[in-house]
Amino acid sequence: MVSIIGPSGSGKTTLIRTLNGLEALDQGEVTLCGKPFLRGAREPGGPLGNKVHMQGIVQVGMVFQGFNLFPHKTVLENVMLAPHHHGHADSAELRQLSLALLNKVGMLEHAGKYPHQLSGGQQQRVAIARALAMRPAVMLFDEPTSALDPELVGDVLAVIEELAKEGMTMVIVTHEMNFAFRLSDRVVFMEAGRIVQAGPPRELLEQRSERMGRFLKDVQLA
């Protein structure tokens, strides 16, 4: 698990959105499991085609700050929608897989509800199950708890923590410093569009730069 931290406007969200192509890169490239996935528009040869993008994007799950559940579908239908569209398995099998994922995020009893009948934290857990239903190789989290009130943050973080312990590859943009430093393999500190410092949490804290010290000064790290 890699956490990306840094002040607002430092490019964290833009970076994570370029990792699955929601924002197009100008320059540079992204490889996914060793295969070319995305390439900047100004690179020689231009961006890779839509086909390469579509083949790769199913391997990358994304969880948004604003949940973005489909309001006209039930919780279960939200989770089943994408694997069903891609024809991963027959409906009965997908239904059981989706219910199992909802169970994993603690939302099984709400499977028949619509998103507007759920709290923010519950919606975000459904969004995590929806992304997991595609069996992604990598999960991206774009400030998954920033739109939640503090009481609900814990439930969502607990789900992410469980995934981290299972060894799921994850990139998470977050303002939850305790969470980031406790669970990440690597923490990346960004400012003004650059990576200022990166490394394992303990190392990073010991060698923190003056700028990062200022960023973390009000945070009580457990």
Next chain:
Amino acid sequence: MHFDWHYALGLLWNADFWRAVGTVVELSLETWLLGIVLGFLVALARQSSRRYLRDAAALYIWFFRSLPLLVLLIFVYNLPQVFPGTSALLSNPYSAGLIAMVLSETAYIAEIHRGGLLAIAKGQLEAGKALGIGYRGVQWLIVIPQALRVALPTLANEYITIVKLTSLVSVISLSEILLVGQQLYTQNFLVMETMLAVAFYYVFIVTVFSYLLRRLENHLDVTRRQPRPVPVGELPAVVSRRSGASAGQGAFALQVRGARKHYGQLEVLKGIDLDVR
């Protein structure tokens, strides 16, 4: 004043009128449904990233909204005078009327759909894209159901407009409600009595369909839906996939090299390298 109530009431059982009601319902429903489908395509073209599609859609909407329906009706109906090949289709007042009305309504309904499409949050499209669903899938599964729900009150309103516009098709001799009435009063000169019956039939159609469309609206309103219990059964175990297994030991799941990005003048990413195992 003389008003023949007996005659006016008798017209409510007139078989010609009820046949005309059937014609009006059929013509208006077909216009409405075809207009909704074609209008959606025009609305999508209007938002397309391809310039020629955008321009073509804008041109279509501009032209057919500017043209009075009456003019279009007469024009379409008389087209066989110039192109005799079209006479098989267009000499029939029903099909000529349907074509003219669909041409005109598609332009209006395209603008209604545009309103519905604008109401869909951008995040919905992004969520679909992030799940690897292509353009058509996103439209069909995510955008259309939501946009239609948003546009439905306005579309229902447009249906009522269409019902009343069908009276114009009388000028090309389709025996709809108004023409049946006119044929009656040119024989017996009971204009007021006949037109009262004509008015009744239009009000009747609009009342029935307003009620049905309101029912449809409520049916599609997810905020009114009650959660249903979902039978669970036996659940399989799910463990996250480790990407290391598919990429081989020591490989990176995700690797970024020299990522740069500008928004206009502002450089938001200034060369990022990132490896995620």
